[in-house]
Amino acid sequence: MLLVLAYHVWPGVVPGGYVGVDVFFVISGYLITGVLLAGVQAEGRVSFAGFYTRRIKRLLPAATCVLLATAFCTPFLPDSRRLATAIEIAAGTLYAENIWLAHQARDYLAADDPASPVQHYWSLSVEEQFYIVWPMLLWLAVQLAPRARVRPKAMFGALIGTLLVATLAYGIWLTATASSQAYFSTVARAWELALGGMWAARSSERSAPSTRTARWPVSALGIGGVLGIGSAALLFDSQTPFPGYAALLPTLGACAIIAAGSLTARWPGDALLCNPVLQYIGDRSYSLYLWHWPVLVLIEARTRDLTASHRLLIVAISLALAHATKRWVEDPCRSASFAANDARRPFALAGLSIVISLSAANFVYQINAPDPGESWGRTVLGARALEQAGYDFRRSIRSCRRLRTPARTLLQAIAKAVTRPPLAPRRRSALTARRRPSSRSRWSAIRTPRTGFQRSRSLRSSVTCACSASRNQAARSRFRWYGSPTMAARTPSV
Numbered sequence: 001m002l003l004v005l006a007y008h009v010w011p012g013v014v015p016g017g018y019v020g021v022d023v024f025f026v027i028s029g030y031l032i033t034g035v036l037l038a039g040v041q042a043e044g045r046v047s048f049a050g051f052y053t054r055r056i057k058r059l060l061p062a063a064t065c066v067l068l069a070t071a072f073c074t075p076f077l078p079d080s081r082r083l084a085t086a087i088e089i090a091a092g093t094l095y096a097e098n099i100w101l102a103h104q105a106r107d108y109l110a111a112d113d114p115a116s117p118v119q120h121y122w123s124l125s126v127e128e129q130f131y132i133v134w135p136m137l138l139w140l141a142v143q144l145a146p147r148a149r150v151r152p153k154a155m156f157g158a159l160i161g162t163l164l165v166a167t168l169a170y171g172i173w174l175t176a177t178a179s180s181q182a183y184f185s186t187v188a189r190a191w192e193l194a195l196g197g198m199w200a201a202r203s204s205e206r207s208a209p210s211t212r213t214a215r216w217p218v219s220a221l222g223i224g225g226v227l228g229i230g231s232a233a234l235l236f237d238s239q240t241p242f243p244g245y246a247a248l249l250p251t252l253g254a255c256a257i258i259a260a261g262s263l264t265a266r267w268p269g270d271a272l273l274c275n276p277v278l279q280y281i282g283d284r285s286y287s288l289y290l291w292h293w294p295v296l297v298l299i300e301a302r303t304r305d306l307t308a309s310h311r312l313l314i315v316a317i318s319l320a321l322a323h324a325t326k327r328w329v330e331d332p333c334r335s336a337s338f339a340a341n342d343a344r345r346p347f348a349l350a351g352l353s354i355v356i357s358l359s360a361a362n363f364v365y366q367i368n369a370p371d372p373g374e375s376w377g378r379t380v381l382g383a384r385a386l387e388q389a390g391y392d393f394r395r396s397i398r399s400c401r402r403l404r405t406p407a408r409t410l411l412q413a414i415a416k417a418v419t420r421p422p423l424a425p426r427r428r429s430a431l432t433a434r435r436r437p438s439s440r441s442r443w444s445a446i447r448t449p450r451t452g453f454q455r456s457r458s459l460r461s462s463v464t465c466a467c468s469a470s471r472n473q474a475a476r477s478r479f480r481w482y483g484s485p486t487m488a489a490r491t492p493s494v
Contacts, residue, residue, distance in 0.1 A: 016236025
């Protein structure tokens with residue numbers, strides 16, 4: 001994380017600091033694979049609900065908070081960048097930012113391209129797409145292992161190795177042909193995550209680091225990994241073909257550091273990695289990564305040139321926001337417990353946060369669109385596709401009878417507000433203008449003396465509303481008495 005922060009704030013000092021994202025991919029693959037394998041060893045199966053519940057509680061609250069704050073701060077951006085920011089907020093909400101940037105042929109390493117406040121969500125999109133495929137791959141290994149008469153871990157390692165070789169070859173080929181698309185491609189980056197996962201599958205048999213392992217070879221391995229990452233950060237620049245062959249240096253360096261920490265209980269790098277300052281930053285690295293880029297883009301949009309004081313201010317604000325997010329958003333959501341028989345609640349909260357972020361993106365787009373009748377969904381997907389998707393979504397909500405009535409009503413209202421395209425305001429001429437009925441007309445019909453069938457209709461409608469609201473037997477009896485046209489004629493005028 002420090003490499004990415006230094007590369008964005010001081011690009012001339014660390015020209016290849018973008019390799020910190022590749023190191024992050026290796027670490028993420030190592031940790032997630034270890035969690036999945038531990039769950040299989042404990043329960044004997046892959047728990048999809050438990051895995052995705054932990055991912056939702058860990059990643060989604062802070063990401064939604066930053067997206068909403070970015071949507072709120074879009075007026076500080078230039079007018080020419082607000083519409084694109086609204087679309088990228090929607091893409092970041094759906095974890096498809098990398099697909100959108102690859103579609104736009106955006107060069108992430110080029111300094112001349114205008115930056116978006118949510119452009120850095122591309123790495124989170126790659127990670128989330130990895131989280132969708134990786135548990136399914138482990139489930140497939142568990143299912144195929146008995147038929148092949150091997151252990152599930154061995155089958156999983158074989159599948160990871162095949163995926164690693166195939167995606168590495170594809171990434172090298174795509175980098176040589178279309179480097180901008182290769183940088184954001186999930187398939188071209190999958191081998192980095194698989195590299196960490198492969199070492200997790202290899203080292204999961206060890207319960208603790210061994211003290212009998214020779215110290216100096218392992219220490220040399222760890223120091224070599226640190227030197228590999230440092231040399232990549234200092235020698236690479238925007239002209240380096242990436243990710244391709246060049247990505248092997250930082251990723252293998254990260255894997256070497258992980259191996260050194262898991263093979264022996266102590267090596268010289270522990271004094272650096274166990275530093276309290278680095279541990280403090282590491283605990284808040286996710287929130288720091290989310291906040292530092294919007295703060296940088298917003299401050300850079302308001303100032304012509306970034307001075308040294310501006311750069312230090314960016315780091316200070318990012319650290320303060322990361323600490324606040326960790327304290328009041330990440331920790332409470334991560335420690336929240338859900339009932340075992342209520343597994344749908346985390347997914348319902350995830351859907352609600354996604355709908356809120358999409359609504360914020362749609363609002364930002366509408367207030368900045370040249371045509372007030374357009375929305376970001378109609379621009380990206382097309383009007384007919386959006387209307388059909390909205391119709392299918394509302395129909396599926398109506399058919400979901402297991403939900404409670406208030407929840408179903410809320411989801412129906414959200415579906416209508418988000419998916420239905422907004423209508424352009426109509427001009428009303430003086431000849432066709434009609435007086436709109438007052439809100440008191442319903443009660444004025446009861447107070448106005450009327451005779452015959454009109455009075456019976458007003459009494460019937462008012463008593464029917466009372467019956468449906470209170471469900472009182474006495475109210476029903478009054479409806480049967482006063483609601484008939486025969487008794488209405490005998491009722492004195494009100």
